[in-house]
Amino acid sequence: MDSNNSEVETHSPSLLSPPSEEEYTSLARAEVAVKQHAMQCGYGLSRKKLVKNKSKTDPQIRRRDLRCDKGGIKRGEGVKRQSGTRMTGCQFEIRLHRTEYSTWQVKVYNPDHNHPPSESTAQHAQYRRPNNEQKALIQSLTASGVAPRFVVAALLEKDPDSLVSTAEVYNEVARLKKVRLNGLTPMEALITELLDDEDWAIWYTTDDIGHVNFLFFAHDEAIDLAQENPDVVLIDATYRTNRYNMPLLHFMAVTAVGRTTSIALCFLPAENETTYRKAIQAFKDLVMGEIKIEVFLTDDEAALKTVLSVIFPGVPQLLCLWHINQNLRSKAQKLWKINTTSEEENKANEKKRQDVMDDFTKVLISRLRSRRVPSFETC
Numbered sequence: 404m405d406s407n408n409s410e411v412e413t414h415s416p417s418l419l420s421p422p423s424e425e426e427y428t429s430l431a432r433a434e435v436a437v438k439q440h441a442m443q444c445g446y447g448l449s450r451k452k453l454v455k456n457k458s459k460t461d462p463q464i465r466r467r468d469l470r471c472d473k474g475g476i477k478r479g480e481g482v483k484r485q486s487g488t489r490m491t492g493c494q495f496e497i498r499l500h501r502t503e504y505s506t507w508q509v510k511v512y513n514p515d516h517n518h519p520p521s522e523s524t525a526q527h528a529q530y531r532r533p534n535n536e537q538k539a540l541i542q543s544l545t546a547s548g549v550a551p552r553f554v555v556a557a558l559l560e561k562d563p564d565s566l567v568s569t570a571e572v573y574n575e576v577a578r579l580k581k582v583r584l585n586g587l588t589p590m591e592a593l594i595t596e597l598l599d600d601e602d603w604a605i606w607y608t609t610d611d612i613g614h615v616n617f618l619f620f621a622h623d624e625a626i627d628l629a630q631e632n633p634d635v636v637l638i639d640a641t642y643r644t645n646r647y648n649m650p651l652l653h654f655m656a657v658t659a660v661g662r663t664t665s666i667a668l669c670f671l672p673a674e675n676e677t678t679y680r681k682a683i684q685a686f687k688d689l690v691m692g693e694i695k696i697e698v699f700l701t702d703d704e705a706a707l708k709t710v711l712s713v714i715f716p717g718v719p720q721l722l723c724l725w726h727i728n729q730n731l732r733s734k735a736q737k738l739w740k741i742n743t744t745s746e747e748e749n750k751a752n753e754k755k756r757q758d759v760m761d762d763f764t765k766v767l768i769s770r771l772r773s774r775r776v777p778s779f780e781t782c
Contacts (some may be wrong), residue, residue, distance in 0.1 A: 411588060419520050420444050421497060430467060432501045433507040437469065438529075445520025447472035447527035451496065464501065471495035472527060473518055489526075491518045524566060531566045533558075533575055541575050551576070562667050586637040590615050590647075594646040606669075608681075617678065619685040621654075621667035626690050629656045629666040634697040637663060638707065650674055654690070666690060679710040689715055735759050 422440040427433035440668040441448045451474075454466040471493040496512040525528045533541060537558055544554045558565045584592045597605045597620050604626060607618040629636070635657040644651045652669040666689055669682045699711055699720045708720055739752035 408512075409486055419446055419495075419516045421495070421514045422509055424509045424511060426502070427507045427509070430464065430499060430501075430507050431510060434467065434469070435512055437497060437499075437509060442524055442530055444497070446516065447521075447529050448497070449529070466501065467499040468512075469497050469499070471516060472529065473516075475685055479734060493517050515768075521741075525568075531571050533567045533571055537562075537565065537567055538575060540571055542579055545572075545576050545579070569761075590618075594618070606685045606689060615670075616672040617670065617691070619667065619669040619682060621690050625664070625666050628658070628664060629654075629690055630694050632656045632658050633691065633694045636666070636691075636696050636698075637700045638711075640704065642672075645670070652679075654686055665705070674704065674706060676706045676710055679704075679707050680714070683710050685712045732756075732760065 416503055422437045425436070427436060438448050449472040450467070451470040452466075452468040453464060454468070455462040456465050473491045473493040475490055475492070489604065493516050494513045495516045498510045498512050500508045500510055502508050521527065539553055540558065541562070544557060545551075548558070550578055551569045554572050555567060555569055556566050575690045586593065593617065594605070594607060597603045602623045603620055604617075604623070605620045607615055610616050633656070637653075637655040637657070639653050639655075640650045641653060642648075642650055647670075649672060651671045653665065654667040654669070655663045656666050667686060669685065671678045671682060680737055696715060696718050699715070699718055701707055701711070701720060711718070711720055735756045739755045741749045741752050
């Protein structure tokens with residue numbers, strides 16, 4: 404090509420060579436082959452056009468057009484906002500034709516590129532996308548709660564040549580979530596899955612416009628474990644666990660070896676006697692039944708304690724040590740503040756705080772030992 408008659412810079416086939424015009428048994432095999440060749444030669448291919456025959460009853464693909472992934476024009480061309488682009492308007496193009504024998508022939512339609520070869524295959528999004536095996540591993544690890552950066556590490560350990568980055572992992576997780584939701588809201592999808600799975604006990608209510616305003620659920624194995632260890636039940640509310648800002652009531656049991664284990668969870672619209680009554684009644688009906696509970700450990704929530712006294716009359720209620728420690732520490736911090744300009748006073752107040760906590764711990768341990776009762780340190 405005469406460089407004086409064209410502003411397009413071309414490169415020799417040895418750098419960005421087109422694939423050989425071979426014949427393949429299927430369109431998929433032909434497409435994989437030409438894309439592998441492109442990756443080895445420093446460029447990428449994207450689908451441009453699909454041509455089918457004119458049959459109305461059984462239209463079949465007769466040609467697949469592929470172009471350099473730097474071809475085309477910049478998206479948003481003509482708008483005021485300026486942004487970068489990898490597009491160069493490259494005219495390289497190949498076409499995959501169906502033959503009369505139903506095989507697929509590679510034809511190079513335009514062999515010229517107007518850009519240098521890529522310095523790294525990772526510059527092309529198509530080479531960073533996970534394959535089916537990698538997608539399965541991403542799904543498995545994500546379901547187990549593995550962070551995306553560790554998922555990438557696992558992919559590299561399995562395949563050192565993997566180009567999948569954290570961005571591709573996040574994209575795959577988003578795709579899986581969309582598939583799982585299947586057009587439903589997250590809450591609708593959760594309830595649907597719980598109702599379809601016979602291993603879950605569930606109770607929920609909705610408001611006048613169909614929004615879920617109460618949801619209690621417990622797994623059958625957790626229910627069995629709770630009924631086998633009914634001596635101590637811990638109840639604690641946690642916050643900021645969901646986009647709807649619904650308090651989450653957490654029910655736990657203490658096993659024979661002194662370990663706490665989750666029993667049930669309940670999303671509440673508010674923390675008052677009405678909603679607590681629904682939650683505690685669901686806990687009794689769906690989890691414990693008529694099994695006798697020896698003691699409840701709570702965070703001293705007045706409305707919750709009132710409801711427990713009504714639904715489980717005669718069952719003692721104690722405040723768990725973790726909440727006692729938190730309350731005592733909060734009081735000590737208010738009484739002996741560390742925000743003065745005197746470093747000496749700050750050190751004195753810090754020592755007073757620590758002395759109070761140490762004295763409380765000594766008294767508590769002494770009482771527990773004298774009564775020979777177990778200590779439940781956390782909710």
